Amino acid sequence: MAFFEKIERKFGKYAISNLMMYLTAIYAVGFAISLVNTDIYYNYMSLDISKILSGEVWRLITWIMYSPNQNIFFAAIMLVLYYSLGTNLERIWGSFRFNVYMFMGYIFLIIGAFILYAIYGKASSEFPLTPDSLNMSIFLAFALTYPDMTFYIYFVLPIKAKYLAFVYLIIEVYSFIIGDVIIKVSIGLSLLNFVIFYLMTRNWNRISPKNVVRQVKFKNAVKMRPAGSIHKCAVCGRTEKDDDTLEFRYCSKCKGNLEYCSDHLYTHIHVE
Incomplete structure (x- = not known):
């Protein structure tokens, strides 16, 4: 905790305020592109390490524009939800800590993509990593911060955030067990990011x-x-x-x- 506070005092001024607003805008652009042509993302923007090493370095940024759903209604709900969760976390944690949480997750996934490429070569490009699991871990962090916050499933069924987080963890663990190596790495690194950030920001002196x-x-x-x-x-x-x-x-x-x-x-x- 003391080490993290020292870093925050030194680099906190460089934190991006309202980061979730920019990320939501990026997701919206990615969704719009997917409506035009679903292949554009994989051909020009995905986290394809072989193409990044060939000079397409913009993919280190554009891969976060991944749109997991092409249904306009559900995509709009997810964008509003992500924006609401992210802005509330930034308000409680502060801009610097929220920046660290998000960017640390992105960096972990990029490192994971390079490791997969080193193991499987170009075959890893067929199923590139996406930020989907990292975005879902935003909800996990929110549930830990606001465990008694009530959500309404399908706008009718009330359920507290801590119970939704428990269900989410069960689904993620199940997906990790039955999923292929790409899913395992994506889920594992996203949860690892959550665990490391949580341990790094606790007041252990208490x-x-x-x-x-x-x-x-x-x-x-x-x-x-x-x-x-x-x-x-x-x-x-x-x-x-x-x-x-x-x-x-x-x-x-x-x-x-x-x-x-x-x-x-x-x-x-x-x-x-």
Whole structure:
């Protein structure tokens, strides 16, 4: 977490604001192209490593324009959904973190395409990787951030995001098991991106052994206080219920979050 925050402070100013707006526009263009001719994407824009190495470097960018559905109604719903999920994630995470999540996923898939090409050669060009699984992982990230958000399936059936995410994971795992190598790599790298990003942005200090011990000691100290009281002196045992004029302070030199009344704050023996 600290390492990621250092990177954010240094490179955060370069983050693209409203990234999902640009990505949605790119997807819309890709959908429009697919309506004209479905072969255009595969012939000129797909992540074909053999052609990229031959000089068609624009494919490193245009491959994200993949349109998984040619039905105008469902494509419009997916575009609105992706835009809504992405913009909400960016609002909560910040532009830099959302940028990292998306671009890290794209980079993983590009690396995966090169690995497939190194293993299978030009045969890997017959089924190029697409960003479809990565786009779906946006929903997974959203469900983790807003687990109790309610979605309406077919605009009627209400279901919380965490349950939809569970169903999505089951479908992805099943697709990974029965799918070919392209599907396995696409799903695996998209989920790997989600896992790495999640681990990279957690505050691990919160669950460090030292902090856990401190929390346990504090809870034990709270349990020792008389019912209904908030403060208790570790020396005389008096609480604010014994004398409402007493003032209580914590001692920074004592271990265990011990609290003392004003009479013993400066006269007690420090606990080490």
